Amino acid sequence: MFRRNYAEVVFDALSQNEAFARMVVAGFVMPLDPTLDELNELKTIVSEAVTNSIIHGYENKKGKVKMIMEYENEWITLTIIDYGKGIEDVNKARELFYTSKPEEERSGMGLTIMEIFSDEFYISSKLGEGTVVKVRKKLTCSCEDDA
Amino acid sequence: MSLSAYLYIRADTLFVRLTGELDHHTSKSLRDRLNSLMMEYDIKNIVFNLKNLTFMDSSGIGVILGRYHYVKQQKGTLIVCEINSQIEKIIQLSGLYKILVITKDEDQALSYLGVA
Numbered sequence: 700m701f702r703r704n705y706a707e708v709v710f711d712a713l714s715q716n717e718a719f720a721r722m723v724v725a726g727f728v729m730p731l732d733p734t735l736d737e738l739n740e741l742k743t744i745v746s747e748a749v750t751n752s753i754i755h756g757y758e759n760k761k762g763k764v765k766m767i768m769e770y771e772n773e774w775i776t777l778t779i780i781d782y783g784k785g786i787e788d789v790n791k792a793r794e795l796f797y798t799s800k801p802e803e804e805r806s807g808m809g810l811t812i813m814e815i816f817s818d819e820f821y822i823s824s825k826l827g828e829g830t831v832v833k834v835r836k837k838l839t840c841s842c843e844d845d846a
Numbered sequence: 847m848s849l850s851a852y853l854y855i856r857a858d859t860l861f862v863r864l865t866g867e868l869d870h871h872t873s874k875s876l877r878d879r880l881n882s883l884m885m886e887y888d889i890k891n892i893v894f895n896l897k898n899l900t901f902m903d904s905s906g907i908g909v910i911l912g913r914y915h916y917v918k919q920q921k922g923t924l925i926v927c928e929i930n931s932q933i934e935k936i937i938q939l940s941g942l943y944k945i946l947v948i949t950k951d952e953d954q955a956l957s958y959l960g961v962a
Contacts, residue, residue, distance in 0.1 A: 714869075714870050714871035714874070715871055717869050717870055717871050718848070718867060718869065718871065721867075721901070735931075735932070736935070739901070739932055739935075740935075742901065743901075743903050743936065746869055746870075746901075746903040746905075747903055747904060750869065750870040750903070750904075750905060753870070754870065803908075804877070804908040804909065804911065804912040805904075805905075805908055806904045806905075806907040806908040806911060806940065807904075808904040808907060808939070808940060809903075809904045811939075812903070812904055812936065812939060815939060
């Protein structure tokens with residue numbers, strides 16, 4: 700059976716919405732019957748991306764975060780978009796343990812974790828316009844099974 | 847699901863039992879609580895019990911690393927115990943296994959610290 704689904708959600712860049720975003724993505728992929736590890740990895744990816752938008756994109760000021768969720772058979776695509784200040788040097792931001800905010804006890808691992816927990820990871824950013832993070836992840840579920 | 851922390855002090859060691867989800871949002875108040883207790887009671891060692899922690903991201907790693915730097919200044923030890931399967935991978939990725947003392951449970955942590 701061919702399975703395809705799409706959803707998007709827009710929410711305020713508030714830290715209490717990190718848990719909300721994790722729950723939304725968990726609910727969205729539920730029909731695909733992911734393993735606990737896969738679910739945990741998807742939730743972590745979303746958590747890291749939304750946290751980055753709040754802390755770095757908007758620097759804890761007002762803003763909106765948009766999360767687009769899609770799947771086509773066993774492939775899940777998540778896109779997290781903010782319209783904040785953007786990243787000056789994306790390559791530097793991707794370095795392990797690099798953080799622009801060491802005083803806030805940021806571990807500098809967010810982007811690396813997203814990359815490791817996904818099969819494909821893309822980030823694009825424009826100063827003053829915002830940041831788009833896109834990940835694709837393939838689930839091990841057998842999609843020939845009827846839902 | 848949010849985070850609750852059960853805290854108790856034995857000698858100069860602070861025990862932190864976490865239940866729920868440790869992310870950027872929930873780490874803020876936890877960090878404040880830990881910092882004020884550590885100052886007030888002259889804490890040297892910290893033992894994190896993660897048995898009932900169902901989710902942790904890099905913000906949680908940041909909290910643990912931040913406390914690690916504090917106890918290191920006090921010439922103390924930071925121990926993490928009861929690591930469950932849901933948070934094992936992120937702890938592994940973060941390299942915490944290499945710099946922290948990891949024990950099976952609080953009893954093992956106690957005997958490691960020699961305060962049993």
